[in-house]
Amino acid sequence: NAGVTQTPKFQVLKTGQSMTLQCAQDMNHNSMYWYRQDPGMGLRLIYYSASEGTTDKGEVPNGYNVSRLNKREFSLRLESAAPSQTSVYFCASRGAHTGELFFGEGSRLTVL
Amino acid sequence: GQQLNQSPQSMFIQEGEDVSMNCTSSSIFNTWLWYKQDPGEGPVLLIALYKAGELTSNGRLTAQFGITRKDSFLNISASIPSDVGIYFCAGQRDTGRRALTFGSGTRLQVQP
Numbered sequence: 662n663a664g665v666t667q668t669p670k671f672q673v674l675k676t677g678q679s680m681t682l683q684c685a686q687d688m689n690h691n692s693m694y695w696y697r698q699d700p701g702m703g704l705r706l707i708y709y710s711a712s713e714g715t716t717d718k719g720e721v722p723n724g725y726n727v728s729r730l731n732k733r734e735f736s737l738r739l740e741s742a743a744p745s746q747t748s749v750y751f752c753a754s755r756g757a758h759t760g761e762l763f764f765g766e767g768s769r770l771t772v773l
Numbered sequence: 774g775q776q777l778n779q780s781p782q783s784m785f786i787q788e789g790e791d792v793s794m795n796c797t798s799s800s801i802f803n804t805w806l807w808y809k810q811d812p813g814e815g816p817v818l819l820i821a822l823y824k825a826g827e828l829t830s831n832g833r834l835t836a837q838f839g840i841t842r843k844d845s846f847l848n849i850s851a852s853i854p855s856d857v858g859i860y861f862c863a864g865q866r867d868t869g870r871r872a873l874t875f876g877s878g879t880r881l882q883v884q885p
Contacts, residue, residue, distance in 0.1 A: 665815075694872060701782070703861060703875040704816070719872060751815050761806070762863075762873060764815030 663687050667752050667765035674742045674772045682737040682768050684752030692755045693735035694719075694762065695727060697748040704751065710735050742772045776800060779862050779876030786852055787884050794860060794879040795846040802864030805838050805845040806873065810859045819860075820847070852883050 665686045674680055686693065691712045696704040706719030710729040724746060726738045735754075739746055749769050753762040779796045786792060796805070804823055808816035820831050822838035822845060829836055835848045845862055859880050863873040 701877055703877040705875070706872050709872050761818045761821060764817070766813070766815050
């Protein structure tokens with residue numbers, strides 16, 4: 662059982678480049694989330710999707726867009742990367758009746 | 774911004790010692806969770822607390838949901854080297870997004 666799968670695991674971008682982080686879950690969960698993790702700041706919510714076809718902003722949405730492609734997949738896009746977006750990005754999912762988030766292994770992004 | 778105050782930021786202990794860490798908030802949360810993150814991995818749920826005053830154990834781990842619903846603590850007894858990692862508290866309010874707010878983490882190092 663793969664759980665939550667993120668790709669790529671590592672990426673280096675130049676300022677102004679664009680890229681998409683992919684996330685897929687095989688647990689039939691309704692809700693999916695994108696967090697970023699920076700040293701000393703824990704995990705901060707970028708965007709979330711409560712169900713297929715819906716998305717909403719989290720705590721730090723500026724500079725990002727998301728797409729809930731179907732129930733399984735939730736992608737995060739950086740249209741014009743900035744050094745401030747250097748971070749580790751985590752995708753997570755949650756079923757309808759539990760508070761537990763299941764996380765992917767993370768995607769480490771460096772913007773030069 | 775960050776709404777959960779987690780302390781201590783880091784701990785360096787000897788194997789066999791007990792560990793205690795806590796989280797406080799100025800806001801009420803209806804669910805408290807504790808996660809552990811190993812290097813290069815996503816966070817994994819350790820304990821979930823759903824009721825004010827609840828005390829829950831999972832092996833050597835014990836966590837409590839504060840009676841005011843504004844705090845929680847995690848204790849680890851008889852630490853072992855594999856306890857090394859970053860521990861995060863997380864809280865959830867009863868809102869539509871059902872997203873978690875994370876503390877900044879406690880980095881634990883255990884000297885064998």
